[in-house]
Amino acid sequence: MSEHTGAEAPFYILAIETSCDETSAAIVENGSEVLASVISSQIETHKAFGGVVPEVASRKHVEVITVIVEEALRQAGLKPEQLDAVAVTQGPGLVGALLVGVVAAKSLALAWNKPLIGTHHIAGHIYANRLVAELKYPCLSLVVSGGHTELVSLEAEGEFRIIGRTRDDAVGEAYDKVARALGFPYPGGPHVDKLARESAEAAPLPRVWLEPESYDFSFSGLKSAVLNLVNQSRMKGLEPDAGAIARGFQESVVEVLVGKAIRAVRETGAQQLLLCGGVAANRGLRSALAERCSAEGIELIVPPPVYCTDNAAMIGAAAYVKWRRDGGTALDMVADAGLSLEEWSAGRH
Structure with a gap:
């Protein structure tokens, strides 16, 4: 040593x-x-x-x-x-x-x-959260990236227990696929995020909660619903309302991510909620999670986008x-x- x-x-x-x-x-x-x-x-x-x-x-x-x-x-x-x-x-x-x-x-x-x-x-x-704040155990991490969407409980330093994960697409994958359907280049997530925040309308899209007690996620059905909206518009000779679709998609994703994370914090007794992964740079998710954590009295730690x-x-x-x-x-x-x-x-x- x-x-x-x-x-x-x-x-x-x-x-x-x-x-x-x-x-x-x-x-x-x-x-x-x-x-x-x-x-x-x-x-x-x-x-x-x-x-x-x-x-x-x-x-x-x-x-x-x-x-x-x-x-x-x-x-x-x-x-x-x-x-x-x-x-x-x-x-x-x-x-x-x-x-x-x-x-x-x-x-x-x-x-x-x-x-x-x-x-x-x-x-x-x-x-990466330890680069900006001292961690308090037990804590809970919401991992959102191109390849991973997980809720991870940390009972002590370096002890990880995955309590929920995606059953199909990771959230970052879903963003990229939706962006591609709307005609945006790779990487598509930032384009969808920006469009969603600028749109006054939101297309009605499903929320996938799975079983009542489950912390797992599923985004493939939501992605398919977006593709159906895009295809239906084009079959009618109309250009899809990209802003409304982006906002509806993002609101669906964010509502499920935030809802399950907050419930997991309460049920695991976590002292902090850590947000991490590439999609943690998404401004819509960051602001919604910050607002909900503030209302619930939960300490939220989010690294700067570079981390x-x-x-x-x-x-x-x-x-x-x-x-x-x-x-x-x-x-x-x-x-x-x-x-x-x-x-x-x-x-x-």
Whole structure:
């Protein structure tokens, strides 16, 4: 274990994130202070394809990973020998993209003789909240991203229990598919959010609550209802009312997300509600959740947008928690596209 393990001594983690289409490196001190954060986005590259192309994403990571790490060290004003550990997203994500980060992190850990910390991508999103506030346990996290929609209960630091998840599309996927139907380019979520906030009308669309006690989500039926509205309009020779459809869709999504999250906070006794993931940057969701939490007397923590989308600073925050609980990860660690959050937190990875 590093010499910097005292309660007040700084513990510097170089973190690497390459799970999808952002190449990112960050240096985080004691899991909460970001000394450097560098993000190279591939959005413009993938926009031409209407979504992320895994092989292209992997090649882009290879092209920039070295310079991204060097820039993070430069911004932080640190040399490799001053680091205490190297952390990397082990999973979930696109396996080819994950491999680039994992191989880079292993190489650096070996070359610099530093511990390696394999880190869970969703744990990173959750602990992005620790970059802006101290967490109080038990707490509850609403994870909303392109690939994940989950309610995660944290009984103690680093202990995750998924109490609800999507049964089909993640909310970010649903936003992108609706955006595509309305003629917006990838990524479509911000376009739908903006249009929804500007529209005076809302198309009537269903709310999918599932079983009365369930914390699970389902968005495929809502997505299909939107597609039906669009197709019906076009079959009549009319242009769909994109604003009304966007607002109706967003209101349906937000009402279900907020309703289930608030109920889960009450029933689990959580002291805080944490919002995280790429869709946490959605202004409609942020404002609705803030308004409801204020009315209910619930403490809400939301990271700034830069820490909602994929970034390495969040990986450094989660890695610090993992280090304190379990120490480092063996160098024979493998990238795992389907890595389980609960098994990872229990040390079974």
